[in-house]
Amino acid sequence: MPTPLLEARGLTKRFGALTALSGVDLDVNAGEVLALLGDNGAGKSTFIKVLAGAHAPTEGTLTIGGTPVAFASPQDAANVGIATIFQELALSENLSIAENVFLGREIVRRVAGVPFLRRREMKDVVGRLLDELDAHISDPDAPVGSLSGGQRQAVAICRALYLDARLVIMDEPTAALAVAETRKVLDLTRRLADRGCAVLLISHNIADVFEVSDRMAVFRRGRKVAERRRDATDPEEIVSLITGAHPDVRALDKQQ
């Protein structure tokens, strides 16, 4: 068994008196799609925000490829190859598609220290990425404010693709999408993993999760209550783990 790409140990995150995440251990391996499931408020987004450098954990450790890391910002996480598509998408409506994809890491030509944008180059890269996604967006210079929900999702995914990341985290990437777009995102998820990338996918859609993931972890009230390989479980079991009807989860709930 090779070492996991990412190991989280005892991750805890408290917001004041509220414990959003409590002692979570989880490994993420290269080349696999790991799905996170759980009710609203279970702590999934909080977990991935810690991995993405958007929240500092209250307790616990993260190692990447065996080396401990501590992220002060999403930029730090990006620098070690973690790309995140946040649930809130994190796009600027007044900037163009290309500007959003490159926001914070623009391609520039420095003249006397001043970072001038290389618009043509950025536009070309984004055009290629959008084609790869089959996103039906013709003009990378269009403002993001004029796009539909699915198109925005595609822009956010482009950001992650451009990073050429080792770990891509997607928080409910298909929540706003129609059937055809959902297909594309699921295909892409699979392709990323087959390329050797690790993918962490959050979704409420059990059918999607069973189609695309290799492994699933179920969160409940800030804890990880179960972890299953896809070939060792079925949708009914996962649903009962999420809702708390499963005997294992009942036992855990009682312990608390």
Place this chain on the structure above:
Amino acid sequence: MTARLRQSPTLAILAGLWVLLVAGIALLSPGILTASTLTTILQFSSILALVSLGQALVILAGGAGIDLSVGGIVSLASVLAMMAVSAGLPATLLPLACLGIGLALGLGNGLLVTRLRILPLIATLATFYVFSGSAVALTGGAAQSGVPAAFTPWGRGALAGIPLPFLTLALPLFLVAGVVISATSWGRWLVAMGDNERSARLVGIPVDRARLIVYGLSGLASGAAAFVSLAWLGSARPNIGQNLELTSLTAVLLGGVSIFGGRGGVAGVLAAVLLLVTLQTALLRLNINTVWQVGIVGALLVAVLVADALTTRRR
């Protein structure tokens, strides 16, 4: 490019209003329409333009950004710089003293906003009172004369009817700001943080540092305006910055910058400055009561805000 297009309705509206205004003047009092009036307008515009440029950057950067202390900075920087020269500072350093003091005061605002997390409206209202109060207290309200004669030819000179402070300082700074905002990463970060601060933070833009710098730049621009006033008037007046916070705010909003940040550019702001000063000059020459002047400027602001709201909704 797209930003430019979205900005153009504002520019067109402002240009239209300006043409209307000039036509109105031509009808009412054609004698005013002379080259020297134009020079006067641009002369008065220089100070307001510089201050409005700083104000525009602060508002563009979002986070409820506003700088009410600009007038106080202009007054205090001109008074302090003159006092420093009177106390023995080499006269050649007067411009640097103005800029340095302006920058320091602006960074003070920035620290209150970014470190202490005080709402910009409150922080800069407080420093407005501190700065403008100090300017009066330090001088007892009297103008400080004795600006070195070397500076007044620049402050009062003109080339082809265009005052030198406007031609060599205000205009180039607007050009630089326009290029930086539209063609560099820094400009994109400024717009992005004004538009959606959370996402700007998530992509790793150093929002707090950028905001501190922006307040510093606003102070610097006010310091430059202070120097223009010294070189023009030949003395430091402790009330020179009076009302600049309101007029600069009007110019910025008239110029199409959204009060919520992230939208607009500096070209519209310069156009709005010229429109405002033309209007004020015309009203003055037509002997219209100053009370009316304020009301008319206010009505203009309302008109443009309504036009802007209507075009925004149609998009």
